[in-house]
Amino acid sequence: MFNLSHPKLVTLAASEGYADVADFxxxxAQGSTVPAICMAPDCDHTADLEPDQRAGFCEVCGRPTMKSGLVIAGMI
Ligand SMILES: [Zn+2]
Structure with missing residues (x-):
């Protein structure tokens, strides 16, 4: 079951210019790097990271909270 309505996923897709998470x-889905977003409540930093990244370092808030969009959606 994919989770296309996670608020961070919606924010990430919008920051990449997508109105629809599914299109994003x-x-x-096949990229060698994919957009990722910081999961901290007070931070929405985005960066291109490995598709299976779930604990990437956030350059803005300094926490290991970067997750790829595919991970947030439950695709990986
Ligand atoms: Zn952050």
Missing amino acids: LEDH
Whole structure:
């Protein structure tokens, strides 16, 4: 079951110019790097990281809270 309504996923897709999360995931499903977002409540930093990244270092808030969009959606 994919989770396309997670608020961070919606924010990430919007920051990449997608109004529809499903379109965002479809375009990045096969990428060698994919957009990731910081999961901290007070931080929405985004970066391109490995598709299976779930504990990447956030350059803004300094926490290991970067997750790829595919991970947030439950695709990986
Ligand atoms: Zn952060």
